[in-house]
Structure formats: C-alpha cells, structure tokens
Amino acid sequence: MDMKKYKLFSVNLKKEENWIQSIIEQGYRLKRKSPWSACYEFEPSEEKNFIPIVRIDYRLFKKREEFEDYIMMFEDSGWKHIGGTKNSGCQYFEKSKKDASEDIFSDQSSKAERYKRISNNWLSIMIAYLPIVIVFISTGIFKIDSFFHLKELYYTPGLWELSGFSFWRAFLFETPFALMRGFSGWLFIAMIFLYGLFGLKALYWYHKEKKLNDNIHH
Amino acid sequence: MNLEKFLPLTETTYYILIALLEEGHGYHIMQKVEELSNNRVRIAAGTMYGAIENLLRQNLISAVPSDDKRRKVYKITEEGRDVLKLESNRLRFLVEVANQNGL
Numbered sequence: 001m002d003m004k005k006y007k008l009f010s011v012n013l014k015k016e017e018n019w020i021q022s023i024i025e026q027g028y029r030l031k032r033k034s035p036w037s038a039c040y041e042f043e044p045s046e047e048k049n050f051i052p053i054v055r056i057d058y059r060l061f062k063k064r065e066e067f068e069d070y071i072m073m074f075e076d077s078g079w080k081h082i083g084g085t086k087n088s089g090c091q092y093f094e095k096s097k098k099d100a101s102e103d104i105f106s107d108q109s110s111k112a113e114r115y116k117r118i119s120n121n122w123l124s125i126m127i128a129y130l131p132i133v134i135v136f137i138s139t140g141i142f143k144i145d146s147f148f149h150l151k152e153l154y155y156t157p158g159l160w161e162l163s164g165f166s167f168w169r170a171f172l173f174e175t176p177f178a179l180m181r182g183f184s185g186w187l188f189i190a191m192i193f194l195y196g197l198f199g200l201k202a203l204y205w206y207h208k209e210k211k212l213n214d215n216i217h218h
Numbered sequence: 219m220n221l222e223k224f225l226p227l228t229e230t231t232y233y234i235l236i237a238l239l240e241e242g243h244g245y246h247i248m249q250k251v252e253e254l255s256n257n258r259v260r261i262a263a264g265t266m267y268g269a270i271e272n273l274l275r276q277n278l279i280s281a282v283p284s285d286d287k288r289r290k291v292y293k294i295t296e297e298g299r300d301v302l303k304l305e306s307n308r309l310r311f312l313v314e315v316a317n318q319n320g321l
Contacts, residue, residue, distance in 0.1 A: 057264050069244075069290045074263040076245035076289075093263075104264035107230070113268055 001044070003028065008038040011118050011202040013056045013090075020054045030054050033083030033092050053095040055079070055104045058114045060121065061086045079104055089121065112209035115202045122199035126192055133188045142185025153178035224276065224301045225308060233259055234269055235302045238279050241293040243286065244270060273298070 005023065009016040020030055020040065028042040029052045045052060061067040067086045074081060074093055078100025083092030093104055105111035136142040146153060151160065154174050162170060227235070230251075237250035247270075248261050261269070270292065273279040278298035284291035294302070 055264075059267075065290075068288050070267060072289050073244035073267060077248060077263045077266075079263055101260060101262040104262050106260060106262040106265045110265040110268045 002031065003042045005040045005042065006038050007040065011115070011122075011198050012205060013058065013114060013118075014205075017054065017056055024052060024054065030082060030092065030094060033090075035083065035085045035088035035090075050098055053102070054082070055093050055095075056114075057091045057093065057104060058089050058117050059091055060089055060117075074104065077101065089118070108212055109210065112206055112212075115206035115209060119199050119202035119206060122195045122202065126195035126199060129188065129192050129195070133185070133192060136188070137185060142188065143182060146182035146185075150178075150182070153182040219297065221297065221301050221304055224278070225305055227301070227305045229259060230261060230265075230269060231273070232302075232305060234261075234273065235278065235294055235298055238292055238294040238298070241282050241284075241291050243284075243289040243291050245289075247292075 007019060009019075023040075023042055024030065024045070027045055029045040029047070030040060031043045032041040033039070034041075059070065061070065064086065070091075071081045075096075078095060078097030079093040080096040081091065082094045084090055095102075103111075133142070143149075154160075154171070155177075156170050156174055159167070159170055159174070233251040233254055234247055236254060237247045242250065244263070244266050248263070248266055251259055251261055270279070274281070274292075277295055278301055279292045280295050282291050282293045
C-alpha cells in the first residue's frame with residue numbers, strides 16, 4: 001500500500017533527508033515528492049539487499065536543456081531523479097545502482113553550497129519585493145497604522161449609527177473588504193520578513209556546513 | 219589575464235582539467251578522473267555539476283557542440299591549458315625541492 005505523508009521543511013535539507021531516510025528504513029522507498037505541496041508519496045520497497053538512499057540537491061534552471069543535462073548526469077552515475085521540476089529548487093535523487101557513490105556530493109564544500117543557493121534565492125525574492133512595499137507604504141496605498149483606526153476601514157455610510165440586525169449584517173458583509181484594505185500591507189511585510197528569515201537561516205546552515213569542512217581539513 | 223590567481227588548483231580541479239584535454243560530458247569526466255587517479259578520486263554527480271559550472275564561469279573549459287541532445291559536452295580552453303601548465307610546473311618544482319632534500 002502506498003503511503004502519503006505531509007511534512008513541511010523550510011531550509012534544512014539535512015533534517016529533511018534524515019526524516020525521509022527514517023521512513024525508508026521502515027521498509028519503504030520514496031516514490032514521489034510533489035513540487036507544489038509538502039506531500040511525500042512512499043511505497044513499500046521490494047529491495048531486500050540494499051536500502052534506497054535519498055539525497056536532496058537545490059538548483060533552479062533557466063533552460064529546459066540545462067535541467068535535462070543535469071538529470072542525465074545524475075542518472076548516468078546511478079542516481080535516479082524522483083522529485084523536483086525546473087523551477088522547484090529542491091531536487092530529489094534516489095540511489096538506483098548498488099555501486100553508485102554513497103552521496104551526491106563527494107566533498108563537504110560542494111555539499112554546503114546548496115545552502116548558499118537557497119539563501120541567494122530567498123534573499124533575491126525579498127529584495128525584489130522590498131521597493132514595491134516601500135513605494136506602497138510611502139504613497140499611502142498600504143496603511144500600516146490601521147490597528148489604531150479600525151473604524152476608518154469601513155466605508156459604508158452611516159454604518160456606526162446602525163444597530164441590531166441591520167448593523168451586524170452590514171458590518172459582517174464589509175469586514176472581509178475592510179481587512180483587505182487594512183492589512184494587505186501587513187501581509188506583504190510578513191512575507192518579506194519570512195523570505196528574509198529563510199534566507200538568513202539558509203546562510204547560517206551554509207556557514208555551519210562550511211565550517212565542518214574546515215575542521216576536517218585542518 | 220593573470221592566470222596565477224587560479225593557483226593552486228584543488229586535486230579534483232586538476233584531474234577534471236586533465237580529463238577535458240579530450241572532450242567529454244559530465245559522466246565521462248567522472249569516469250576518466252577515477253581511471254586517471256587509480257580509483258583514488260571519485261567525484262559524485264552533485265559535486266561534478268558544481269565544478270563544471272565554476273570552470274565554465276572562469277573560462278577554463280567551454281561547452282562544445284555535440285550529437286548528444288541530452289548531455290552537454292565540454293572541452294578545456296586555451297586559458298585552461300595554460301593554467302594546467304602553470305600548475306604542473308609548480309608541482310614539478312615542489313617535487314624537485316623534495317628530491318633535493320632527500321625525500
């Protein structure tokens with residue numbers, strides 16, 4: 001029986017690999033990872049003599065040919081591509097030949113570079129959003145002080161003079177629009193904050209893995 | 219261009235450049251390096267892909283046209299050859315110093 005599991009990981013690839021491996025060790029193999037959601041599809045493994053290892057790389061591709069060339073190099077060397085698209089970032093590989101390498105990276109620094117690419121990706125999205133938000137706030141399209149003027153978000157004339165049923169009806173009808181008016185700016189700010197957080201988290205893991213490399217060599 | 223800035227090469231880069239004296243795609247390079255190093259240096263796919271990307275950016279190798287539609291084929295450039303010569307001379311000198319000191 002196939003088994004679907006949902007788990008959300010932000011930027012820690014090692015943690016994600018370890019989690020996948022812990023399911024695999026219960027006698028499964030990873031069949032598919034959806035590029036759109038946090039859904040992992042496992043199926044019972046028929047392999048009796050070796051445990052199918054899964055490793056994750058992080059790359060985005062500009063051209064279709066580049067993506068195909070990338071996948072071919074992994075498949076040639078015994079690592080089957082089981083998840084990820086040209087633009088999804090995370091690329092999942094399963095060791096498909098017994099004599100293939102134990103990992104998709106043969107040195108610690110290229111392994112650490114994954115986090116550098118994740119970080120660059122999030123931080124560049126953040127930087128792309130930043131000017132838009134600054135312009136919207138400074139021109140007053142986004143009102144960030146709405147918390148203190150909640151009543152002003154409602155445009156229905158005479159709303160606050162109504163009472164009873166007619167008040168609640170008009171009030172609740174307009175509430176979704178009022179929330180959009182007042183807090184869409186905050187939504188953008190929250191997104192920017194989140195992109196920045198992911199970017200910095202990935203940068204932290206990059207330096208941590210890189211340091212691991214230095215410790216091995218000195 | 220000052221090619222000295224590329225030195226010293228890592229062992230992996232040195233082997234990749236030697237392998238690309240003849241043109242080949244990624245997996246060719248991996249096999250060739252294994253063979254050249256008597257199975258001592260094994261480059262995994264993810265590391266190989268990043269190494270090719272860096273060498274292309276540094277202009278030490280370049281992509282060449284090929285019949286294989288699904289795999290890109292690479293070859294060493296003139297700069298790449300010059301860097302390889304500089305590095306080989308540096309290594310020969312080191313070995314010479316070692317010899318002179320009875321090692």
